[in-house]
Amino acid sequence: MSQVKELLVEELQDLLHAENQLVAALPKMVEAAHHPKLKEIFQKHHIQTQNQVARLNQVFELLGEEAEPKACRAMAGLVEEAQETIEEGDSKDENAADLALVAIAQKVEHYEISGYGTARALALQLNERDAARLLSSTLGEEEASDYLLTEISKPILQEALAGEFDSRKTASSERAPSAKPRTRTKAS
Ligand code: FE
Ligand code: FE
Ligand code: FE
Numbered sequence: 001m002s003q004v005k006e007l008l009v010e011e012l013q014d015l016l017h018a019e020n021q022l023v024a025a026l027p028k029m030v031e032a033a034h035h036p037k038l039k040e041i042f043q044k045h046h047i048q049t050q051n052q053v054a055r056l057n058q059v060f061e062l063l064g065e066e067a068e069p070k071a072c073r074a075m076a077g078l079v080e081e082a083q084e085t086i087e088e089g090d091s092k093d094e095n096a097a098d099l100a101l102v103a104i105a106q107k108v109e110h111y112e113i114s115g116y117g118t119a120r121a122l123a124l125q126l127n128e129r130d131a132a133r134l135l136s137s138t139l140g141e142e143e144a145s146d147y148l149l150t151e152i153s154k155p156i157l158q159e160a161l162a163g164e165f166d167s168r169k170t171a172s173s174e175r176a177p178s179a180k181p182r183t184r185t186k187a188s
Pocket of ligand 2: 071072074075
């Protein structure tokens with residue numbers, strides 16, 4: 001096997017293991033998300049991710065290679081961080097917790113985008129056009145997911161900031177009554 005093809009197969013094995021981990025992790029993200037739109041994004045991406053595993057299997061078949069996953073430690077680390085983010089979310093405001101979920105989810109998407117970008121480029125170099133087309137479809141989904149996450153973070157961030165402004169106002173109006181007697185005491 002050419003070394004370039006070997007490289008492609010290794011990249012695909014890495015992606016297969018990465019996607020398998022995400023199929024298992026995404027339902028936890030769905031459960032942890034508060035904003036209904038964010039929940040929906042994770043839910044849809046979970047279905048897409050299962051499809052992406054099927055697509056990777058097709059690519060292996062096209063290349064005449066066995067669909068054998070190879071440990072992707074990077075995704076294992078990201079999934080671990082996602083688990084931490086979920087647990088830490090319990091002690092956060094809903095919006096802050098959601099923003100943290102978006103942040104880790106985008107790191108996952110960016111890892112996938114680079115993996116699929118590389119795999120597609122290698123497939124094109126090897127003139128494996130059908131494989132490249134399948135990899136392009138998945139790459140498009142990862143990019144779309146990244147974009148949707150950026151978009152949903154905007155209203156959540158606005159709500160988070162509005163919430164902080166409201167709690168500052170509440171905090172200062174709570175302080176006000178206690179400030180009055182103190183002034184009076186000073187005056188008398
Ligand atoms: Fe994926
Ligand atoms: Fe990896
Ligand atoms: Fe993804």
